[in-house]
Amino acid sequence: MKGIKGLESFSVCRTFILKSMFIFLALLVGQWFVMAGCGENPYRQGQDLYIVHCENCHMRDGSGLGKLIPALDASKLTLSDPGKLICLIRKGLPVNKQTGQQMPANTILNDVEMTNLINFLGSKYSSNPQTVQVEAVKKLLSACQTE
Amino acid sequence: MGCVSEPKQLPHLGNIEIIKGDTIYHTVPDVTLTDQDSQVLKISSFGDKIILADFFFTSCPSICPRVQKEMLRLYDRYKEDDRVMIISHTIDQRNDSVSVLKRYAYNLGVDTEKWKFVTGVKDSIFDLADQYFVSVVEDPTAPMGFDHSGRIILVDKNRHVRGYCEGTDPESVTAFFKTVDALLKEQFPKKP
Numbered sequence: 001m002k003g004i005k006g007l008e009s010f011s012v013c014r015t016f017i018l019k020s021m022f023i024f025l026a027l028l029v030g031q032w033f034v035m036a037g038c039g040e041n042p043y044r045q046g047q048d049l050y051i052v053h054c055e056n057c058h059m060r061d062g063s064g065l066g067k068l069i070p071a072l073d074a075s076k077l078t079l080s081d082p083g084k085l086i087c088l089i090r091k092g093l094p095v096n097k098q099t100g101q102q103m104p105a106n107t108i109l110n111d112v113e114m115t116n117l118i119n120f121l122g123s124k125y126s127s128n129p130q131t132v133q134v135e136a137v138k139k140l141l142s143a144c145q146t147e
Numbered sequence: 148m149g150c151v152s153e154p155k156q157l158p159h160l161g162n163i164e165i166i167k168g169d170t171i172y173h174t175v176p177d178v179t180l181t182d183q184d185s186q187v188l189k190i191s192s193f194g195d196k197i198i199l200a201d202f203f204f205t206s207c208p209s210i211c212p213r214v215q216k217e218m219l220r221l222y223d224r225y226k227e228d229d230r231v232m233i234i235s236h237t238i239d240q241r242n243d244s245v246s247v248l249k250r251y252a253y254n255l256g257v258d259t260e261k262w263k264f265v266t267g268v269k270d271s272i273f274d275l276a277d278q279y280f281v282s283v284v285e286d287p288t289a290p291m292g293f294d295h296s297g298r299i300i301l302v303d304k305n306r307h308v309r310g311y312c313e314g315t316d317p318e319s320v321t322a323f324f325k326t327v328d329a330l331l332k333e334q335f336p337k338k339p
Contacts, residue, residue, distance in 0.1 A: 057212045060317075065212045066219070067254040099254045100247055104208055 046120025049113055053106055062125060068101050072125045079126040085118050086137060087144035111138050157330055160280065160308040175278050175306045180236070180265040183248040188263065190306065196232045197330055198302040199225075201314060202276050202283055202295055204239035205251045209290045214297040214314030215255065221299070222262055224324060230335055231327070233262040238276065238283050238293055240269040280308065301327055304334055 041047060051060075058064055062072035078084045092105035109117060115137040122129040132140075161173025177191045190198060199221055203211040218233065225231040237243035243251075248264040266272070276283040279300045286294040297314040301323070309330050312323035 055213075056209055059213065059216060063216075065216050066256045068251065069212055098250075100205060100250050101254075102206075 043116065043120035043123050045113075046116040046118075046123075049109070049117045050120055053109065053117070057103075068099050072121070076125065076127045079121055080128040080130065082118055082122070082130060082132045082136070083140045083143070085121065086114060086140045089114065089117070090141060090144055111141065114141065157309045157326065157333065160310070172305075172307045173278075175302055175308060176275065177306065178267060178271045178275055180263075180267045181245060183245060183252050183259055183264040185245045188265070190232075190234065190302075193232045195304050196230055197304055197327070197334060198300075199231065199233045199327070200236065200279055200300045200302060201234075201298065202236045202238050202272075202279075202281050204237050204291070204293060205243050205247055206239065206291055207293070210297045210315050214299065217314045217317060217320045218262075218299060219255070219257070220317075220320060221323075221327070222257055225327070226258070226261060228331075230331055231261075235262070235264050236272055236275065237264065237266050238272060238295060239291075240266055240272070280311065299323065301330060303330055 057069045058072055059069075064071040064074075072079070078088060088103070089106050089109070093103035095102040111134050115132060115134045118137070119131055122131070159172040163173070164171045175190070177189045180188055180190075182188055199218070201214055201218055203215060215235070218235065222233055225233075237248060243266055245266065248266060249259075252259050252262070252264050267275075273283055276295070279298075279302075281296050281298050281300065283293065283295040285292060298311050299314045299320070300308060301310040303309045310323065310326040312319040312326070314320065
């Protein structure tokens with residue numbers, strides 16, 4: 001208490017303490033917002049990656065486009081198998097003779113991004129979602145490239 | 148303007164010329180096109196109909212699928228309305244042959260009596276896009292070589308451009324429904 005009383009005599013220090021308290025409070029509030037954000041959607045980066053890399057064709061709601069682009073909820077088999085899904089995204093699909101459409105290969109997602117993306121897809125569209133870790137994704141990716 | 152609904156009177160977009168005392172609105176040229184069944188057509192041959200138009204190409208990996216999805220919403224809404232025609236112009240004359248367009252239409256699952264997929268002479272299609280106020284550029288650095296805007300254009304039965312929306316934005320298209328309805332009300336005072 002004595003220390004604080006001493007400080008009070010210096011107005012500069014008082015402002016400093018007030019400022020510090022304000023910043024501390026701001027940080028607390030900020031952290032609360034961040035935590036609330038995470039609580040709402042645990043696959044936030046995966047979702048962002050989906051928007052950038054997949055949404056143009058598969059649509060925001062995963063509904064696809066007629067027979068030209070498949071809807072994601074119709075692909076439950078692939079989505080529940082992370083290995084197949086990873087290879088599908090990395091290698092794409094050749095031109096389908098019935099539709100003339102092809103799925104482009106995505107070679108730019110790194111291991112962490114791929115992990116986040118497939119965990120998001122699994123959580124949203126798979127009947128039997130499995131969460132995978134980066135280490136597993138690395139192995140699956142290299143297995144898919146040597147096939 | 149554009150996607151915002153103007154319930155009273157839709158504007159005429161583009162330059163307005165006064166020639167010998169007459170006011171002449173901007174008019175989309177009536178170029179010769181070829182549809183997915185190799186039929187030669189001009190939009191004037193549709194008769195008394197308003198037209199929803201866009202520019203796309205079948206192998207487009209960027210915005211086209213989204214725009215076509217929104218065109219599909221418009222198609223569903225005006226499917227039974229004989230006063231409305233839909234036309235999608237390919238900007239990729241090299242790859243989108245008549246048979247490719249036909250296959251695309253079939254897999255999209257639409258009635259090609261209502262929704263035409265057309266090609267034509269490349270320069271005249273690019274010029275047509277310009278007249279519809281849609282920007283289309285051949286750009287080797289863009290995905291699959293084309294850079295274009297995803298606008299959906301509303302043309303009245305006199306080939307005047309009366310509205311547009313951004314086909315990449317579902318909300319803009321929802322607002323556009325009102326624009327289309329307003330034009331129908333204006334041009335067809337009594338519903339057939």
